[in-house]
């Protein structure tokens with residue numbers, strides 16, 4: 344397996360299935376591995392978090408280790424990641440020193456660094472996460488970057504298996520209205536992992552909210568190789584027809600990247616219709632409802648759906664703990 348966990352497509356299907364098996368062993372208690380005994384793992388949070396932060400802290404503790412939480416610009420110095428810049432602005436420390444010092448203390452580094460939603464061509468390359476991976480000699484774990492949230496998508500794949508079994512499913516990834524544009528990491532990673540696991544994936548969103556073209560080509564390639572399929576629709580209702588999984592997420596438009604007011608004006612037309620509600624769920628094949636959380640109730644999803652018996656959002660959140668323990672146990676042997 345690769346030394347870092349940056350995106351699921353760095354791993355093959357067999358390796359991903361093995362991580363889920365290991366996560367199940369942690370969940371059921373049949374594995375009590377403690378590979379982090381006497382070791383520390385740094386968790387670098389540029390952005391807020393509930394699930395990722397708590398599940399990583401608990402996971403490291405349960406594997407016998409010690410989590411070291413750092414918040415650049417808060418509890419640690421502001422960080423510059425660009426090469427060759429004159430650091431006469433607001434940034435105090437360069438990532439080169441940050442990483443090289445840190446890895447004298449810790450055996451792995453987890454990084455959360457959201458997209459700034461300013462410059463699409465730069466952010467689609469995941470520059471901060473890639474800089475960590477470039478400078479570090481210890482494993483880097485992506486805890487959500489500009490483009491990917493692989494720990495989330497692995498917990499999602501595990502949750503689908505637990506609820507619906509091993510066979511491929513009809514899976515809908517649907518855009519939802521949100522008052523402001525959000526990053527694309529979660530939908531990117533969900534679609535990528537769903538394709539790698541061979542599901543029949545339908546992606547629904549309003550015109551102009553397409554995901555990255557290169558990523559979609561990669562997703563289509565994985566789907567074909569794994570015996571699945573990918574289809575697209577602009578129809579907010581027909582997208583739900585016959586699916587077994589509904590995965591809701593809002594994201595920003597590439598057209599308005601760096602222009603949040605433009606995106607907010609554009610999306611206003613979709614405020615009323617692009618919500619997951621009971622009427623749409625009745626079009627599914629008894630579909631389960633999924634969301635990475637946090638979620639805005641009665642904006643992204645109605646109370647009735649998220650509180651209903653087919654909602655698995657809390658299981659998804661729990662599975663973050665187990666899959667991240669499996670990932671750490673694999674990377675830090």
Ligand code: CP
Nearest residue numbers: 392393394395635636
């Ligand atoms: N799903 C997720 O990553 O949640 P947090 O942002 O709370 O970590």
